[in-house]
Amino acid sequence: MRIATYNVNGIKARLPRLVEWLGETAPDIVCLQELKSSDETFPEADIRAAGYGAVWHGQKGFNGVAILAKGADPVEIRRGLPGDPDDSHSRYIEARVNGLVVASIYLPNGNPQPGPKFDYKLAWMARLNAHAATLLAQEVPVVLAGDYNVIPTDADTFSVPAMAEDALMQPESRAAFRALAFQGWTDAIRTRQPTGPVWTFWDYQAGAWPRDAGFRIDHLMLSPDAADRLTDAGVDKAYRGREKASDHAPTWIVLRD
DNA sequence: ATGACATTTGCAAAATGA
Numbered sequence: 033m034r035i036a037t038y039n040v041n042g043i044k045a046r047l048p049r050l051v052e053w054l055g056e057t058a059p060d061i062v063c064l065q066e067l068k069s070s071d072e073t074f075p076e077a078d079i080r081a082a083g084y085g086a087v088w089h090g091q092k093g094f095n096g097v098a099i100l101a102k103g104a105d106p107v108e109i110r111r112g113l114p115g116d117p118d119d120s121h122s123r124y125i126e127a128r129v130n131g132l133v134v135a136s137i138y139l140p141n142g143n144p145q146p147g148p149k150f151d152y153k154l155a156w157m158a159r160l161n162a163h164a165a166t167l168l169a170q171e172v173p174v175v176l177a178g179d180y181n182v183i184p185t186d187a188d189t190f191s192v193p194a195m196a197e198d199a200l201m202q203p204e205s206r207a208a209f210r211a212l213a214f215q216g217w218t219d220a221i222r223t224r225q226p227t228g229p230v231w232t233f234w235d236y237q238a239g240a241w242p243r244d245a246g247f248r249i250d251h252l253m254l255s256p257d258a259a260d261r262l263t264d265a266g267v268d269k270a271y272r273g274r275e276k277a278s279d280h281a282p283t284w285i286v287l288r289d
Numbered sequence: 290a291t292g293a294c295a296t297t298t299g300c301a302a303a304a305t306g307a
Contacts, residue, residue, distance in 0.1 A: 044297090237294045
């Protein structure tokens with residue numbers, strides 16, 4: 033079973049590219065982020081025509097997450113993280129699909145830091161970790177997949193100096209991500225590719241893609257029951273180089289059935 | 290860097306992103 037996460041940076045602008053990727057790689061479960069679409073304008077018919085059922089949590093203009101399943105309809109468990117009823121951002125959706133619990137996560141960027149956006153990021157990460165602990169306690173296979181907006185280690189960026197002041201690699205951001213891992217979640221990509229660069233994002237600006245100046249911020253975190261079934265993981269890097277590409281590349285795992 | 294580049298909203302230029 034192939035499970036992928038893909039920050040599409042606008043599902044309407046990306047629809048031809050998304051449908052093409054679904055057809056070529058046939059993932060069983062897909063977590064999408066940055067739909068930049070309201071619930072009403074989510075292109076449900078196009079996704080269904082591509083062979084996928086879907087649940088989504090949209091928002092006009094920015095944010096927005098979805099979970100797709102090939103030939104199946106994900107059953108929504110929750111939308112939004114618990115812990116802050118005043119949080120209006122659409123950044124979390126969770127569903128049961130193919131015997132798994134799957135969450136699509138769009139973690140706040142947090143720039144500029146310091147500042148209120150960084151405070152929001154850290155508060156959101158604390159809420160994510162609290163909820164993740166409750167999922168772990170259920171002892172079922174869970175995949176927390178998405179754009180975490182965290183560069184976990186210095187090996188996960190093309191340039192430490194260039195990113196040193198960025199919210200994505202502040203010690204507080206990394207500490208929260210580490211705390212999630214220490215609960216017992218497995219960073220799937222690094223299990224399969226322990227060393228060396230594995231980029232999932234290349235900025236549109238400053239020729240980042242042709243320079244291969246990327247970083248690794250899209251992660252699939254596996255509960256122990258899911259990690260036991262991990263057989264492969266990777267990045268569909270070539271899609272970043274195609275026409276009208278997202279600035280992220282699809283990132284995926286394979287779980288034994 | 291008040292930048293770049295891309296998308297959305299809404300129809301100009303601002304907001305947002307990483």
